[in-house]
Amino acid sequence: MRLGCEDAGAMRHADDYREETEPAMTESGAKSILKIMCPACGRKLDVTELESFSEHPCPHCQVPFKVPKWHEGILLEDILHEEPGKTVYRALDPTLDREACVKVLTADGRFQQSQLDDFLAAARRMAAVNHVGVAAVYSCGTVGNTAYAVTKYMSPVAWRDLGGSPEVIRNIARQALAALEAADAQGLAHGGIRPENLLINGDGQLLVTDFGVSAVLGRCMSDDPYASPEVIAGAPPSRAGDIYSLGVCLYRQATGHFPGGDDIAAWRSGAVPLFPAKEYNPALPVKVSDILAQMLAPSAADRPRQFSDILGAFQGDGGLRRNVTFKMPEGGLASMKGARPARTTSRLGMVLNILIVIGVIFLALLGGLYALSVKQGRGILNADGRVDWQAIGGMLWHREPSQAPDVPAPVEQALRVTLPPACLASRPRPPDLDFMAEPEANRQYLAQVPEDLREREKERLRILGGSMDYLLKMMRFVGYDRGDEAQIEMRDGSRIRGVIPYASEKGFILRRRGEASNGSELLPIHAFSQAQIWDIFAFYAEKRAEMASGKKLPVRDREEIFDEYLRLALLCDWYNDEAKAQEYVRAALDTMPSQRERLAFFFPDLKEPSE
Numbered sequence: 001m002r003l004g005c006e007d008a009g010a011m012r013h014a015d016d017y018r019e020e021t022e023p024a025m026t027e028s029g030a031k032s033i034l035k036i037m038c039p040a041c042g043r044k045l046d047v048t049e050l051e052s053f054s055e056h057p058c059p060h061c062q063v064p065f066k067v068p069k070w071h072e073g074i075l076l077e078d079i080l081h082e083e084p085g086k087t088v089y090r091a092l093d094p095t096l097d098r099e100a101c102v103k104v105l106t107a108d109g110r111f112q113q114s115q116l117d118d119f120l121a122a123a124r125r126m127a128a129v130n131h132v133g134v135a136a137v138y139s140c141g142t143v144g145n146t147a148y149a150v151t152k153y154m155s156p157v158a159w160r161d162l163g164g165s166p167e168v169i170r171n172i173a174r175q176a177l178a179a180l181e182a183a184d185a186q187g188l189a190h191g192g193i194r195p196e197n198l199l200i201n202g203d204g205q206l207l208v209t210d211f212g213v214s215a216v217l218g219r220c221m222s223d224d225p226y227a228s229p230e231v232i233a234g235a236p237p238s239r240a241g242d243i244y245s246l247g248v249c250l251y252r253q254a255t256g257h258f259p260g261g262d263d264i265a266a267w268r269s270g271a272v273p274l275f276p277a278k279e280y281n282p283a284l285p286v287k288v289s290d291i292l293a294q295m296l297a298p299s300a301a302d303r304p305r306q307f308s309d310i311l312g313a314f315q316g317d318g319g320l321r322r323n324v325t326f327k328m329p330e331g332g333l334a335s336m337k338g339a340r341p342a343r344t345t346s347r348l349g350m351v352l353n354i355l356i357v358i359g360v361i362f363l364a365l366l367g368g369l370y371a372l373s374v375k376q377g378r379g380i381l382n383a384d385g386r387v388d389w390q391a392i393g394g395m396l397w398h399r400e401p402s403q404a405p406d407v408p409a410p411v412e413q414a415l416r417v418t419l420p421p422a423c424l425a426s427r428p429r430p431p432d433l434d435f436m437a438e439p440e441a442n443r444q445y446l447a448q449v450p451e452d453l454r455e456r457e458k459e460r461l462r463i464l465g466g467s468m469d470y471l472l473k474m475m476r477f478v479g480y481d482r483g484d485e486a487q488i489e490m491r492d493g494s495r496i497r498g499v500i501p502y503a504s505e506k507g508f509i510l511r512r513r514g515e516a517s518n519g520s521e522l523l524p525i526h527a528f529s530q531a532q533i534w535d536i537f538a539f540y541a542e543k544r545a546e547m548a549s550g551k552k553l554p555v556r557d558r559e560e561i562f563d564e565y566l567r568l569a570l571l572c573d574w575y576n577d578e579a580k581a582q583e584y585v586r587a588a589l590d591t592m593p594s595q596r597e598r599l600a601f602f603f604p605d606l607k608e609p610s611e
Helices: 014-020 113-127 166-185 213-217 239-255 264-269 286-295 308-314 347-376 389-396 409-416 421-425 439-448 451-465 467-475 530-547 555-574 578-591 593-602
Strands: 005-007 023-026 029-032 035-037 044-046 055-057 064-066 069-071 074-083 086-093 098-106 137-143 146-152 198-200 206-208 487-489 495-504 507-512 520-523
Touching: 074 098, 098 113, 113 137, 113 146, 113 213, 166 198, 166 206, 166 239, 166 286, 166 308, 239 286, 286 308, 421 439, 439 451, 451 467, 451 555, 451 593, 467 495, 467 530, 467 555, 487 530, 530 555, 530 578, 555 578, 555 593, 578 593
Parallel strands: none
Antiparallel strands: 023 029, 035 044, 055 064, 069 074, 074 086, 086 098, 098 146, 137 146, 198 206, 487 495, 495 507, 507 520
16 A cells, blocks of 8 residues: 555655654653555554555545554555565655665574575665666665565556567567676576566566575475576576576467477477477567577587577567667776777768768659650650750659548448447446456457458457556546536436546545545445546546647657547447447547547547548
């Protein structure tokens, strides 16, 4: 739970609670008084006497909250993982008001004091790596018989929800390789790469955690399907071992199987050959399938030697720009005297390249003009055999009758074919908008969709699947409030004057206004009318547009507003509210007229948006 909301949509910072959480003297000695704000109703709660991490309903609004715990100036808010001798927490650093991940090891029989010392040493080595893809270490230390490390926190998406498309594989590989290369430049190998240590958030950003921790904690590698053969044999963590482990992660994500048909022991022994990843996943490029086979070579000597040797196979259009690490040559600056600086391209070479490109363009233009002159029955040479520039100008300014713009094949197909009525009727429509709760229902629906329209419906479900995550994210910062007299429409037809300051996975917090107000209450999403739910989504799109009113927006900001209206239009269309869907299609089109074809791809049955 976050130290929270005092008013509708207004976030409180940790500094606001400092005087309430200082240790105070009691009869039993020094005890830290802990008071928090209910994230739903904003009432102040004294939780000093409550057990840490226990869950209790707020006495005012009945919304459940979890009791946090202080640890060396950091507020532990929730337990993410727990096993004998090791606990991982999600925490709040009140000095900087940022989330953090806290790992605590205890010398209780499973771990010896020497292992705790090695754990802290690994944390300090990891802190020396400054890279966006490596989890930053904020602090570490000991308390009694425990050792702890405070690192950057990321709320991850489950790997199983990412899929195995070439784009996903490239994204994971590029970011992981860049992070491992940065650590390798500091002489640091991971030694325990597996999906649990490669965190990916909803925006696709990857974070590598726990460098060197597996070796320090003495994890049993023989049972680890991601460990390389030499690590299982007792070799220390190495670059070659990390390349192998990353290869296993990528191979399994792309194919759904471990190398060797899931018989890891047989694969490592060489008894089973590697089944090419492309045979499982035909969409995978050949070069990606081939590099995975190289990464998974049983012998370390047969694998790529450097991370940079692998990166090229995963680069595609719009690829990640690599961070370059510069190393000081052995012997320091003195060893560079007399050295000739290496230059990849000289200034003269660059000028020549530009001139060559201009020449090619000029020749192509002349060729095109010649073809046009033949078509129009003209010539580009005058009676003296010289280029007739006046004739060329006439051809350039000659206007042909306008033709309909080309429509990309997927859009053209969508404009021609619509879903059969039976498919439309069978669309899964969860009342709480949780499209990810019943994946089997989604699969059954997609199986009914004609093959030529299936990709379009998959993309619809992908966008719809993130709807509630988007809404929860927006409501962390700004509550839904249409004004003092605005009313909330319920599914039963009743109307309540109030606001929705907060949302959780369990529903919306409704706070009433006026004389009949009785505080706040948590209501499931399906208790609200569809029109009301659509208006809540629209509220945030409108807020973003209002903030940008009168400003020249960058393309990225306009794309985000367009995406919000597109999501809302898809929701309305999915739930058979065609009039609202058309309204938000127009709003999306007004935001970015250049995206008309993308809208047409999703909405072939709706009326053509006005110019």
